[in-house]
Amino acid sequence: MLYREAGQFKASYKEDQQIFPIRQDRIAIALILAFFYLVVPYFASQYWLQGIMIPVLIFSLAAIGLNILTGYAGQLSLGSAAFMAVGAFAAYNFVLRIPGMPILVAFILAGLCAAAVGMVFGLPSLRIKGFYLAVATLAAQFFIVWALTKFPWFSNNSSSGVITAQKVEILGYAFETPEAKYLLTLAVVTVLALLAKNMVRSSIGRSWMAIRDMDVAAEVIGIRPMHTKLMAFAVSSFYCGVAGALYAYTYLGTVEPEGFNLDLSFKILFMVIIGGVGSIMGSFLGAAFIVLLPIFLNVAMHALGGWVPQGISSNLELIVFGGLIIFFLIVEPHGLARLWQIGKEKLRLWPFPH
Amino acid sequence: MKMKKSALIGFSVAAALGASAVQAADQYIGLPSYRVGPYAAGGTGIFGGMIDYFQLVNARDGGINGVKLTWEECETEYNNARGVECYERMKKNGPTGNTVFHPLSTGITYSVIDKATADKIPVISLGYGRTDASDGRVFPYIFPMLTNYWSQNTAKIKFIGMKEGGMDKLKGKKIVNIYHDSAYGKETIPVLDAQAKMYGFTVKHIPVAHPGNEQQSQWLQVRQEKPDWVILRGWGVMNPTALKAAAKIGFPREKIVGVWWSGAEEDTIPAGAAAKGYISAGFNVAGTNYPVIKDIQKHVVAKGKTNMEDKSRIGSVYYNRGVVHGIITVEAIRKAQEKYGKGKSITGEQMRWGIENLSIDAAMLKKLGAEGFMPALKMSCLNHEGSGLVKFQQWDGKQWKVITDWIESDQKLVRGMIEESAAKYAKEKGITPRDCSKES
Incomplete structure (x- = not known):
């Protein structure tokens, strides 16, 4: 009843092409943004901001990056964490070596560095597909982490190979409190997410999907595979790179190359699969699911009190977590985003379904 | 509906956690343990030993000057992001917040250096972590204790x-x-x-x-x-x-x-x-032939309260290392109480003073029942390492046998390198090192 687009007429192409064509969606998005920008920073505790909101936002960004590559362009990748590492180390080196480097410019340059590296490792995608490509990107994962450990220049000759993010300052304002860091992360993620949403509707996004669905047919209708695939790798790595820079600057503060290991790549892949392959919204849902569920289980186990020994409850957490992932994949193989879509369709008919 | 229900459960869980306030005159310690994953052997042993020592202090002495130790575990899976989440979750718990953080992972130690310094919660990384943090002028809240x-x-x-x-x-x-x-x-x-x-x-x-x-x-x-x-x-x-x-x-x-x-x-x-x-x-030895382990067996294990699922691991290297963690934590709290009021819960900032002024000499080791079990130590504002002594042990096919006495390290060489590295870090981060002559 509430969610119905009857009576909303589009009188111009511009109206027809906007990101959210339904008025209720626009209102909902505005309300959600207002909630996260205005309400959350005032009412959320430090723990919620630092321990939960910031990592969820950062991983959402990384998941959007992988989703562009895997979900939209159909190229399976296991190197997302390595591209995050490139972003983190690149941002560190830009700020360190160029005096007066504005932090946001450093983030963008870090993203571009990751994009360049991503394109190099995307070259094999022109010849190999599917699982074989996954193996090729696996090489990126191991090579990048190895290179960052091997060459001390990347970490400014730190004896242990870790980097510590410098102070974040924009126009003289220091982002030190959790609220400020949260708002900075949120702003970057909002801009990039809207950009991604637009990109996947544009001609470049449609050519990605054409390549994904059938690359021979796409080539026949005039889409250049090399250009399109490398573009997907570049954009995807850019997103991962910016996420990595945020991971270092607004979340952990100090990062080591080992932290960006294969486990993290798999985690990002799971976010995409659970959230919904080929959906920007799904990236947020997947990231929230993968980051929050273990924490929720941990808190819930604690609430059960002392009768579960810690050793057993830690193992139970993993078992329940794995079980829930399998459950969700069986119930809805297309991910949480698909559940949301079904919900939306039902809502349109409510309260009089036929 | 399903979503709503789970959300409701979530809220009630959160509410229950918030409501279970700890009584006054407790000393809360948040433990970021790891009992699953590839390093679970270390996690269960060390945290088990630490918790058993806390139980011993509560059972035998009734706490520290009457202040009972309370603790809570948070599973990190040896993962940096989970470790930070645990740190944030536990830092405000208890009457005075988290007293001290034992990351037991070099990666998590690195991840909480900035946060802990800002929140004034000391981080003890016993025998791991960032080596140049031994320079207490640049790293006031980080303690890579005993021997880096x-x-x-x-x-x-x-x-x-x-x-x-x-x-x-x-x-x-x-x-x-x-x-x-x-x-x-x-x-x-x-x-x-x-x-x-x-x-x-x-x-x-x-x-x-x-x-x-x-x-x-x-x-x-x-x-x-x-x-x-x-x-x-x-x-x-x-x-x-x-x-x-x-x-x-x-x-x-x-x-x-x-x-x-x-x-x-x-x-x-x-x-x-x-x-x-x-x-x-x-920096610690294996074996059960020390009074402190005997006390744990008498007051904790015999009463069926030990944290270890496999009791045969009591006295193993990891378990005993956990007991060393426990001894240092408890003695630092005791030291802080001497200055800030006996029988009161201390804050993280006061705990920092306690660790920085902690000194465990041979006589005190004997009193603690840990003679030869761990090295003597003396902390200061300048030196956050405090000992630098190492023993060597040899595996005889069945167990570890100690083959040397405490061997001193080359502090002259190490200290120079630490100060150089810490100064570089301070410059990079824009930190002004403390003046240790002004610390009380």
Whole structure:
């Protein structure tokens, strides 16, 4: 009843092409943004901001990056964490070596560095597909982490190979409190997410999907595979790179190359699969699911009190977590985003379904 | 509806947690433990030992001057992001917030340095973590206590020198450093190079990729190099694999010296007979023949309250290391209470003072029942390491046998390198080092 687009007429192409064509969606998005920008920073505790909101936002960004590559362009990748590492180390080196480097410019340059590296490792995608490509990107994962450990220049000759993010300052304002860091992360993620949403509707996004669905047919209708695939790798790595820079600057503060290991790549892949392959919204849902569920289980186990020994409850957490992932994949193989879509369709008919 | 229900459960869980306020005059310690994953052997042993010691203090002495210790565990899976989440979750709990944070992971230690300094919660990284944090002027809240990696490494070279019959005999010798290719493994390369120059031996660094269950090529290299000694800087599954590979090429295990993360029962038993004769460093020893362990057995284990699921691990290297963690935590709280009021809960900031002014001498060790169990230590604003003493132990095929007394490390060399590295960090981060002469 509430969610119905009857009576909303589009009188111009511009109206027809906007990101959210339904008025209720626009209102909902505005309300959600207002909630996260205005309400959350005032009412959320430090723990919620630092321990939960910031990592969820950062991983959402990384998941959007992988989703562009895997979900939209159909190229399976296991190197997302390595591209995050490139972003983190690149941002560190830009700020360190160029005096007066504005932090946001450093983030963008870090993203571009990751994009360049991503394109190099995307070259094999022109010849190999599917699982074989996954193996090729696996090489990126191991090579990048190895290179960052091997060459001390990347970490400014730190004896242990870790980097510590410098102070974040924009126009003289220091982002030190959790609220400020949260708002900075949120702003970057909002801009990039809207950009991604637009990109996947544009001609470049449609050519990605054409390549994904059938690359021979796409080539026949005039889409250049090399250009399109490398573009997907570049954009995807850019997103991962910016996420990595945020991971270092607004979340952990100090990062080591080992932290960006294969486990993290798999985690990002799971976010995409659970959230919904080929959906920007799904990236947020997947990231929230993968980051929050273990924490929720941990808190819930604690609430059960002392009768579960810690050793057993830690193992139970993993078992329940794995079980829930399998459950969700069986119930809805297309991910949480698909559940949301079904919900939306039902809502349109409510309260009089036929 | 399903969503709503789970959300409701979530809220009630959160509410229950918020409501379970701890009574006043408790001392809360948040423990970021890990009981699953590849390093669970270390996590269960060390946190088990620490918790058992806390239980002992509560049961035997009724707490610290009447202040009972309370603790809460948070599973990190040895993962940095989870560790930060645990840190944030527990930092405000208890009457005075988290007293002290024991990350028990070099990665998590790095991740909380900035946060803990801002929140004024001391971080103790006992025998791991950031080496240059030993300079307390730059790192006021970080305590890489007892012996850091660089100190330990100089003690190792000293031990090798002793075995060779004097430090001057090291000239012309060849040492191979087999290390875990990570931040942790790389940490000792500069100090080894500096020492090689000092004593005139040659050193070759051979990395082993994580996790290290494949080392054939590395040990082939060892066979070609024919070194006099091998230093094993391993971690987890890498250790037994290295010992087995050494046995295969016939390299004498008596000439392999491991770091303390390569020197637990969990590292040698899987290697079977290949481990016999292998030597490792340690800042604590194994065994139950110490009054403090006997007390734990009497007051905690006999009452069925031990945290260990496998009681045979009581007295193992990891368990005893956990007891050392417990002793240091409890004594630092006691010290802080002396200044800020006996019988009161102390804050993180007060705890920092307690750790910084902590001094455990031989007489006190005896009183604690830990003579020979752990080294004496004396902390200061300048020196956040406090000891630098190392014992060496040898695996006899069944258990670890201590073969040396406490060996002193080369503080002159290490301290210079630490101050240089800390000064570089301070410059990079724009930190003005504290003036230690003004600290009370």
